[in-house]
Amino acid sequence: MPVDWAMTQENIGLAFESMARADPDNARAHLLDAEAAFAAALDVYTPEHMAYYHDKATCALARVRDKLAALDA
Numbered sequence: 001m002p003v004d005w006a007m008t009q010e011n012i013g014l015a016f017e018s019m020a021r022a023d024p025d026n027a028r029a030h031l032l033d034a035e036a037a038f039a040a041a042l043d044v045y046t047p048e049h050m051a052y053y054h055d056k057a058t059c060a061l062a063r064v065r066d067k068l069a070a071l072d073a
Helices: 002-022 024-041 051-072
Strands: none
Touching: 002 024, 002 051, 024 051
């Protein structure tokens, strides 16, 4: 069930993103885990077959990458 797996990856990404907010001392590690989870979901969520979910996961991935960039600034 690839779609269920991708949905789980997206939820894991959201959980790690929340953990980054709750645990600022380890935010980078949590955000890197979130980035990996969202990227994994995009292996299944293709723009051709699942445009809505692809867009949603792409936005989440960009949001996490922005947060990582802000930590570097």
